[in-house]
Amino acid sequence: xxxxxxxxxxxxxxxxxxxxxxxxxxxxxxxxxxxxxxxxxxxxxxxxxxxxxxxxxxxxxxxxxxxxxxxxxxxxxxxxxxxxxxxxxxxxxxxxxxxxxxxxxxxxxxxxxxxxxxxxxxxxxxxxxxxxxxxxxxxxxxxxxxxxxxxxxxxxxxxxxxxxxxxxxxxxxxxxxxxxxxxxxxxxxxxxxxxxxxxxxxxxxxxxxxxxxxxxxxxxxxxxxxxxxxxxxxxxxxxxxxxxxxxxxxxxxxxxxxxxxxxxxxxxxxxxxxxxxxxxxxxxxxxxxxxxxxxxxxxxxxxxxxxxxxxxxxxxxxxxxxxxxxxxx
Numbered sequence: 001x002x003x004x005x006x007x008x009x010x011x012x013x014x015x016x017x018x019x020x021x022x023x024x025x026x027x028x029x030x031x032x033x034x035x036x037x038x039x040x041x042x043x044x045x046x047x048x049x050x051x052x053x054x055x056x057x058x059x060x061x062x063x064x065x066x067x068x069x070x071x072x073x074x075x076x077x078x079x080x081x082x083x084x085x086x087x088x089x090x091x092x093x094x095x096x097x098x099x100x101x102x103x104x105x106x107x108x109x110x111x112x113x114x115x116x117x118x119x120x121x122x123x124x125x126x127x128x129x130x131x132x133x134x135x136x137x138x139x140x141x142x143x144x145x146x147x148x149x150x151x152x153x154x155x156x157x158x159x160x161x162x163x164x165x166x167x168x169x170x171x172x173x174x175x176x177x178x179x180x181x182x183x184x185x186x187x188x189x190x191x192x193x194x195x196x197x198x199x200x201x202x203x204x205x206x207x208x209x210x211x212x213x214x215x216x217x218x219x220x221x222x223x224x225x226x227x228x229x230x231x232x233x234x235x236x237x238x239x240x241x242x243x244x245x246x247x248x249x250x251x252x253x254x255x256x257x258x259x260x261x262x263x264x265x266x267x268x269x270x271x272x273x274x275x276x277x278x279x280x281x282x283x284x285x286x287x288x289x290x291x292x293x294x295x296x297x298x299x300x301x302x303x304x305x306x307x308x309x310x311x312x313x314x315x316x317x318x319x320x321x322x323x324x325x326x327x328x329x
């Protein structure tokens with residue numbers, strides 16, 4: 001076993017909450033303060049177990065479908081976005097809607113509508129069943145074809161190979177997406193690019209930080225939930241860029257002490273929907289086992305901030321981003 005003087009932690013920065021998650025979580029918090037409980041939320045507001053549980057304690061009720069929301073109630077749509085049919089269903093039930101869709105996801109929706117209006121076949125790079133993919137596909141269901149990675153490119157069928165465009169789920173691995181685009185361009189040389197990169201800035205920044213950190217860490221611990229696409233990608237990126245092992249945990253209590261055998265340097269990061277208190281819990285757990293020397297690895301500074309949904313913009317926000325999710329007792 002390594003001596004305590006040799007042990008250290010490399011802490012990735014940026015990590016945790018992105019601007020879209022911060023906006024979505026705050027949307028539910030402010031809706032509860034403004035309207036009182038219950039406030040219904042369609043799907044998980046963000047893909048994090050702790051965030052969902054804490055908001056439930058405050059009076060949020062999470063449902064899978066709009067039909068589960070009592071008529072005339074308030075419903076918040078999650079950060080991952082919804083298809084137009086969901087808005088129609090909400091109007092049919094006389095629901096007061098608050099749309100917490102991340103503005104970067106909304107951008108992809110608008111691109112899908114524009115390409116469909118110009119009668120392109122749209123190749124949507126993403127994972128089948130992911131809420132963001134379902135929402136984007138619903139904008140132009142007759143034009144969109146899902147492409148789930150480079151291995152799926154051979155299965156794509158389009159009407160006109162010279163009139164094809166690609167879009168992407170925002171939370172994918174940058175490297176995987178570029179590999180898929182390269183494979184698509186081999187089949188469709190005139191493939192049209194979106195007007196800007198669809199991989200969200202936060203996904204890119206967190207992956208860049210992990211790439212830098214993983215090269216110097218035998219073990220990487222990613223804090224995040226298993227249904228969080230960007231968190232799962234961070235584990236993959238860590239393994240691809242030098243870490244001997246990488247694991248995903250929701251809480252420090254899930255860490256297996258056996259993972260530390262022979263490990264001098266532990267890398268720590270978190271997905272874009274993870275409050276920093278969970279990362280601090282992991283750092284405290286590691287410190288108790290001799291890994292108290294923490295060095296932050298910063299790849300880029302983030303300052304992005306999104307306005308609240310228009311229904312809540314009259315409410316005063318606190319200055320500066322950051323989680324406010326300490327569980328109430």
